[in-house]
Amino acid sequence: MTDVYVIGAGIIPFARHEALSLTDLSVEAAFLAIKDSGLAPHRIDSGYFASVLGGRLFGDSTLGQSVFAEVGISGGPIVNIENACASGSSAVCLAYNALAAGQSDYAIVLGAEKMCVPGLGLLNSGESDIETKLGLVTPASFALRAQRHMYEFGTTLEQMAQVSVKNRRHAAANPIAFFRQPVTLEEVLTAPMITDPLTRPQCCPMADGAAALVLASGPAISHNKRAIKINAAVLTSGSYQNPIDLVRWETDQRSCRLAYEKAGMGPDDLDLVECHDAFTIAEIIHYEALGLCEVGEGGRLVAEGATSLGGRIPVNVSGGLIGRGHPVAATGVAQIVEVVTQLRGEAKERQVEGTKVGLAHCMGADRQGDARSCTVAILSS
Template sequence: MTAVAVHGVGTSHFGRQPERDVITLAHDAVREAMADARTESVDAVWVGTVFGPAGVAQRTLRALGITGVPVVTVENACASGTTAFAEGYEAVRTGRYGRVLALGLEQMSTTFSGAITPEPTDPEQRSGLALPALYAMSAARYLHIGAVTPQQLAAVSVKNHAHALHNPRAQYSGRYTVAEVLGSKMIADPLTLLQCCPTSDGAAAAVLAPATGGARQVTVRGVALRSGEPWNQDSPHVWGFDIVRDTAADALAAAGLDTVDDVDVVEVHDAFTIGEIVTTEALGLVGEGEGGKAAEEGVTAVGGRHPVNPSGGLLSRGHPLGATGLAQVAEIVWQLRGEAGGRQVESARIGLVETMGGGVSVLDGNACVVAVLEGP
């Protein structure tokens, strides 16, 4: 089997950009990734998108001059972009293709005016349970059992918005206090506006090819993909915990790592503040019930023992669903190359990406992808 590396990455700016379509957003990401990889061609393309119309991949790539190669579109909720990355990685690893483009894209500002709701055939939709409410239930459970405080939930938002001050591609940034976060508009009790990711437009891309030891190549140590198992009121953990824990264990084993403590920098799926807290616990970065305390005490800040979401995360960089996972990959690549500027994690050698998408009734998440990368 072939060792695989990320040869190039690129993203668009993230934000509400109703004047820009997916083609122009993808142009920014793909052109940057191809130039970064010093190539003008690829052998195949995987495209992750959730709400893109039929043929969006081919239509977008045609405008970029990428035609005549296999193109596969994947939809895996918020993990669509990292699913494209995982499939592209496997295609190179097994020798099916020599150079692959993974692209994620989404234009949401002209599609949604509010929260994304589940599929109408699911009971959650019929009962009015939009996705913010699903996360709010996890937050309420953590508050009820004493695993987090309102101030600790807000601390995640304070941290990630501050990280994004050093990310010129981020949708939002700012220096907020815990009181300002808690005092922002209530969205789904106990989650306030500044604890929820925004509606975003954007694209992100990565070029994968065999590792040749190049000075700027970032090696893919391991990738794992899982779909959720049945979950209900009898499950011992909140929604999303088990799928993240199990997928991370698969990825760490594939990477040959004994523990997540070997990882220097992490980008996780923080669509809501409670999501980051639950994920840091599920990954094993901190113990169960300690995720909120870690955020409050700076453990998960840049400069802390386990830096999480130096990009600003979904909360601040933005969350164009199909593009999110590959934006996380791009951030980790920049971190491992030492190219992250004011948000750089010192001496970062090994990075981890976790993206989890949900919304299918009865299951513990639609899909989760975890990737482990190693710097040059």
């Protein structure tokens, strides 16, 4: 196994980019990441492109080859990846594996989504899926966890709303975030209900966006002082146990444990976390899976401020999905762009002091009360 590093990171603002195509968004993010790496593009010998909705909304296919060709990357293996919300981070895992195995020297990874189009509606896990046919929409799958978390652990509406307040406050300091205005606890609690008990600001907003990384294998980076090491990058899928426990999330816990094991680290080693806060309750459950607190204590952890910028273990200082916005396939890459920016000490107003180790966690799609895909990456400076 060869060590693998991130040597370039690029991201464009997450917003409604009405005038830009999916290709426009993607090419810009790729350009920024390659420029940041300082590499000549022809030296990048493999590419991984993630988009979830490009095929469905625009009829695109194998868009990765077109996008990468526009920034001078061609000839080597390029694959197009769909793994729901974890598409971008799954692409990172595949690139990591190829580099660690010595199959490639430099890889580009890009996640991009254009989804602010009329009539898209609430996302689901595929139209032919039985649960979709029976009315499951993504916010409902997390509302069901929220109801259960409140019932079993006494988690409160206020504690869940604190996740929105925190992440919107963080997003206000992130120039690429979708939301730049903070919200108050009262605004979160009194906003329109999407699916009980999750109000609108507790659900991440859709956005258009793209993020990219250039990865390098160990021997190739000796000259690069801004290189950030990837200590672990794991991709898992659900186990679909029945009866499934919606709040002691086995797939979430197993994935985090696996990443810690591969990195030879634990929760006490982390200086910051980017996690998949598609909904407020999700962040609370991920705290527990990540071992930032005991199972059932996640609501109290956010309420006491431990996960705010300046707290014991800041979570989603980028604003997370709730503040930064969620262009589906871009999210998993954007999380790692944030961790890399923080570990380089280049995050300005939202910089976490003295960061050495950061973790990025992402999840995608529902099946039988479980996630279909989950990724956890640990990086260090």
